[in-house]
Amino acid sequence: MAEVKEYKCPCCSAELTFDSESQKMKCPYCESEFDISTVQDYNEQLAAVAEGSDDMSWETSPGSDWSDGETNGMSIYSCKSCGGEIIADSTTGAASCPYCGNPVVMSGHFSGDLRPDIVIPFKLDKEAAKSALIKHMDGKKLLPKVFREQNHIDEIKGIYVPVWLFDAEADADLAFRCTKVRSWADAQFNYVETKYYQAVRAGKISFANVPVDGSEKMPDDLMESIEPFNVDEAVEFSTAYLSGYLADKYDVTAEQSIERANERIRSSARDAFTSTVRGFDTVTCEGCRIRLNDAKSRYALYPVWILNTTWENNKYIFAMNGQTGKFVGDLPVDRKAYWKWFAIIAVIAFIVIAIGIFMFSGQLNSNGTLGSAVGSVLSAFFGTGSMRSQLKSVRQNSGAAVYEKKNSMQLSDDRDIFLNQKVEKMPRNNSNIQGPGAGGPPQGHGPSVHNDGGTIINIGDLMKK
Ligand SMILES: [Zn+2]
Ligand SMILES: [Zn+2]
Known part of the structure; x- marks a missing residue:
């Protein structure tokens, strides 16, 4: 016989004990009885998907080294006010900080750091950015007039924002606790039957180019609000794309971005597999283990038009996706x-x-x-x-569902395992008194009543004191 372990009750999570009389595992709290093998399988599955058994590591290092002379003519401009550091070639130059609007000073020639792997070139020019901004402000009656001034709109700047891109195939193992609830009544009693299941899911799902903003100065929620970018249009990096634009110097490393990438991948994978658990009244995810295969990351530059302004001592920043034209930015209210x-x-x-x-x-x-x-x-x-x-448009994007490769989800395990069934019996004229044998209501459902084939349900009777 297997060694004595702590086993959780599949119905209520209490610790089960071995009942020598029935030779079964019994729950002291909800009085459910189980075969040992059912309980073992259930608990093994739970252990297999327990938190902490993930393997979401990324071994490849994105970016590469610059070749000799490649960064000649590129200078770093620093902002004394916000600490931002931007790169511009000497012909473009930079006078003010794209993030806070304060003057910047050239602090030296650009060298070192990593060379981007790919770049999405600007597709929309300054005129397009300006008309998008004008359209963004259009019809917003509470917007302060100063925001509509043309000379201010001229200050919109094109900047390449550093982005770490994550590609991986995820192996997922999940376990769900599910119930089906059915109610009916006869002349004397109301009955609630609860069937308990464990749904097991395992399979693969792939994600491509899940982006994490590599710039401290660029607000993450703003950058995620102008997603998605189409990476299919990215090209191999060359400094030629930078001329006429600014580029941000990354100050969040790829290693520091992994946590955010994993969070987005995990939540999207869980949502995708949860959507395959169907036909139950309640579904609770009890664990999700993710292992990544082929985990690769790349360093990319994304094109963004940016405009910032200060109004009544508050900073406002607007951004437009330089590829798709998606424009966001919260606007102030003119009192x-x-x-x-x-x-x-x-x-x-x-x-x-x-x-x-x-x-x-x-x-x-x-x-x-x-x-x-x-x-x-x-x-x-x-x-x-x-x-x-109307003035609010910035939102954080918590998942990575748009980066899921089409039809990449494959289920290798797809079982709904029946565990237990219970019927609660309550006298019809006083629902507060428990019927004989019912040792307390199982967790997971209240007086909710589902009618799928039962005789009569009288919710009024159930609620009556
Ligand atoms: Zn129990
Ligand atoms: Zn600044």
Whole structure:
């Protein structure tokens, strides 16, 4: 016989004990009984997918060394204000920091660091970036006027942002605890039947070019908001692509970016496999182990148009994907414009509601006036609220689903294993008293009732005291 280990109850996670009389494993809490082999298989599966057994290491090192003379004519410009360091060739030069707008000074010739592997060249020029920005601000009534000034818009800058790209095939093993719940009733009792299953999934899924921003100064959420970039259009790096543009010097290394890449891959892989667990009323992921094969990383430069501005002591930064034109940037709210629109909407709503009440009831008493006033304030609140929300466009992208290779998911294990079944029986006229034999409700479902074929369900009776 197998050595005595701690085994978890598949129904409630309590520790099981061996019952010598029945020769079975028994749960002291929920009174479930299991064959030893069922419990062993269940617990082995759990151990196999337990946290900490992942292997998500990346062995390849992205980037390469520059060849002699390749960086001649490229200078580093440093920003005293935010500490940003950017690279520009001597003909392009740089006068102000693309991240904070303060003046930059040339601090030396660029050398060292890694040479990018690939670059996505700018596809949209400055004019396209300017018109995207104008369009971005279009129709936003609460935007301060200063943002629309043309000379400011001219300061938009094209910058290559350093990005670490991660490619891998993930081997995933997952275990889920699932239940099917069914209810019915007879003249005396309500019944709730719960069937417990362990769903086991294993397989492969591949990801390509999951990006992690390698620039400290470039806000991660801003960079993830203008994703995706199409890496199919990337070309082998050459300094020729840099002329006329700035380039950011990476200050987050590939090693430091691994954690974020793994987080994005893990959450996308888990979502993809979870979507294959179907036909249950509850599904809880109890573990997900990921091992990476063919894990490769590359160093890329992505084209971004960037504009920053300061308004009332707050910094605002806008970015446009220099390849696809996707434009994002949170905009500030002009307080004066806000209250002006609040008043306009409130007055109009008041008149409309008051006329409505008058036409409906033929009079406008004090109650009607109060109702109109409340209605007008609410309308103004929601009206200006939607104007405010137009000004927000920056979001963090937590998964990597768009980087999943099409149809790359293959299931090698796909089992839904039945574990146990329980029926709770409750007297119909007093649902607070447990029926005989029910040792407490199993975890995982409340008084939720699913009817798939049972006789009658009377939720009113279940809830009645
Ligand atoms: Zn139990
Ligand atoms: Zn700066």
